Amino acid sequence: xxxxxxxxxxxxxxxxxxxxxxxxPGGLAVAAALRARGxxxxxxxxxxxxxxxxxxxxxxxxxxxxxxxxxxxxLAIPRRFGRWVSRDDVVRYLEKYAEFHELELVTGVEVTRIxxxxxxxxxxxxxxxxxxxxxxxxxxxxxxxxxxxSGGRVLAGRAVVVATxxxxxxxxxxxxxxxxxxxxxxxxxxxxxxxxxEGRDVLVVGAGNTGAEIAVDLAEGGAARVRLAxxxxxxxxxxxTAGWPAQRTGILVRRLPxxxxxxxxxxxxxxxxxxxxxxxxxxxESGLYSRVRQxxxxxxxxxxxxxxxxxxxxxxxxxxxxxxxxVVLADGSRITPDAVVAATGYRRGLEGLIGxxxxxxxxxxxxxxxxxxxxxxxxxYFTGFTNPISGMFREMALDAEKIxxxxxxxxxxxxxxxxxxxxxPDTGLRPVDPPA
Numbered sequence: 001x002x003x004x005x006x007x008x009x010x011x012x013x014x015x016x017x018x019x020x021x022x023x024x025p026g027g028l029a030v031a032a033a034l035r036a037r038g039x040x041x042x043x044x045x046x047x048x049x050x051x052x053x054x055x056x057x058x059x060x061x062x063x064x065x066x067x068x069x070x071x072x073x074x075l076a077i078p079r080r081f082g083r084w085v086s087r088d089d090v091v092r093y094l095e096k097y098a099e100f101h102e103l104e105l106v107t108g109v110e111v112t113r114i115x116x117x118x119x120x121x122x123x124x125x126x127x128x129x130x131x132x133x134x135x136x137x138x139x140x141x142x143x144x145x146x147x148x149x150s151g152g153r154v155l156a157g158r159a160v161v162v163a164t165x166x167x168x169x170x171x172x173x174x175x176x177x178x179x180x181x182x183x184x185x186x187x188x189x190x191x192x193x194x195x196x197x198e199g200r201d202v203l204v205v206g207a208g209n210t211g212a213e214i215a216v217d218l219a220e221g222g223a224a225r226v227r228l229a230x231x232x233x234x235x236x237x238x239x240x241t242a243g244w245p246a247q248r249t250g251i252l253v254r255r256l257p258x259x260x261x262x263x264x265x266x267x268x269x270x271x272x273x274x275x276x277x278x279x280x281x282x283x284x285e286s287g288l289y290s291r292v293r294q295x296x297x298x299x300x301x302x303x304x305x306x307x308x309x310x311x312x313x314x315x316x317x318x319x320x321x322x323x324x325x326x327v328v329l330a331d332g333s334r335i336t337p338d339a340v341v342a343a344t345g346y347r348r349g350l351e352g353l354i355g356x357x358x359x360x361x362x363x364x365x366x367x368x369x370x371x372x373x374x375x376x377x378x379x380x381y382f383t384g385f386t387n388p389i390s391g392m393f394r395e396m397a398l399d400a401e402k403i404x405x406x407x408x409x410x411x412x413x414x415x416x417x418x419x420x421x422x423x424x425p426d427t428g429l430r431p432v433d434p435p436a
Contacts, residue, residue, distance in 0.1 A: 026384030027163030033404035046110035169349035194221025211343030231318035262287025
């Protein structure tokens with residue numbers, strides 16, 4: 001576990017901060033790691049507090065990774081939060097994390113576009129921020145970046161870390177006839193608890209972790225009937241077996257050949273997970289790690305197996321279309337649920353922010369992450385845009401240290417040169433006190 005960050009160097013040799021966009025776990029971790037290395041970081045968050053996406057998740061949600069392996073750099077997650085940390089405790093931890101590390105946090109400001117700063121403008125900005133040794137860009141630093149933000153603000157940063165989140169923009173498929181559906185249709189991002197669905201017939205679309213957990217929540221929370229629409233049968237793993245968490249297995253096998261992990265996964269599934277084919281949920285045809293490489297993380301069992309075997313969650317074919325009150329399934333059958341909850345995933349939502357920089361792949365995901373930056377955009381970093389089998393929080397913590405190390409080297413900040421310093425150039429924003 002990394003130690004508590006040292007006091008940062010806030011001297012006039014840092015005329016502009018590094019801006020971190022997003023005050024979720026990834027953004028906060030990077031800001032803390034940068035601060036520990038003497039690099040000034042300002043976190044800009046469009047909502048009114050840290051962990052906005054976590055605050056909006058359904059109440060039942062817990063981390064599927066263990067408390068010990070989910071801590072961010074410099075602060076352990078309290079033991080009293082238990083092995084599997086709840087949604088509310090994740091938020092409490094993030095609030096405490098920002099406070100503990102004394103992060104510069106600006107809320108209520110949305111960055112809408114990032115672009116390279118013109119070299120001439122950068123030189124002028126550097127000259128105006130102290131001159132001499134403190135003016136201009138450090139060797140190897142490059143021209144820097146301009147951030148266009150709400151309220152007409154234009155912010156100049158030495159570098160930018162984008163940490164706006166993996167689950168950013170809800171994706172709702174444009175099913176034929178969707179607008180004709182007479183029942184209630186909502187994306188899973190709007191689901192909080194089963195109370196509004198008590199006594200109702202509900203179809204959950206999507207058999208990933210979110211869909212599976214919401215289906216179980218509905219079945220346990222009083223829904224009259226719960227069906228789960230499955231397009232591709234998921235791999236299901238036990239969250240923990242004899243005290244050994246699935247996450248640790250993910251860490252151990254992550255660097256192994258895909259075919260080997262696929263074989264090991266198939267053998268483990270036969271021993272630990274019952275065959276649910278008779279219930280409409282067959283074993284997957286493709287290997288576990290092959291699916292992971294395609295972006296499909298295994299479903300951790302938090303009640304789905306028992307619910308399917310008990311008949312309280314009924315797997316059905318994928319949704320093809322809507323027709324008035326009816327939902328048309330891929331096998332040609334029609335059902336008439338009172339409500340549909342679409343656990344159909346999210347888009348990264350980065351196109352408007354950085355789409356013009358040619359740094360995204362065909363699925364809208366960054367071409368680089370962690371300490372690496374796109375060749376055409378040096379000084380632009382990304383974290384939190386992968387969903388690894390080893391655990392997202394763990395990987396964001398590792399990425400934070402790597403990004404901070406790379407940026408400190410790039411900006412010429414040396415540990416021995418840190419000193420408590422007096423002058424903080426004005427960013428044009430006013431940091432707020434992190435929540436207690």
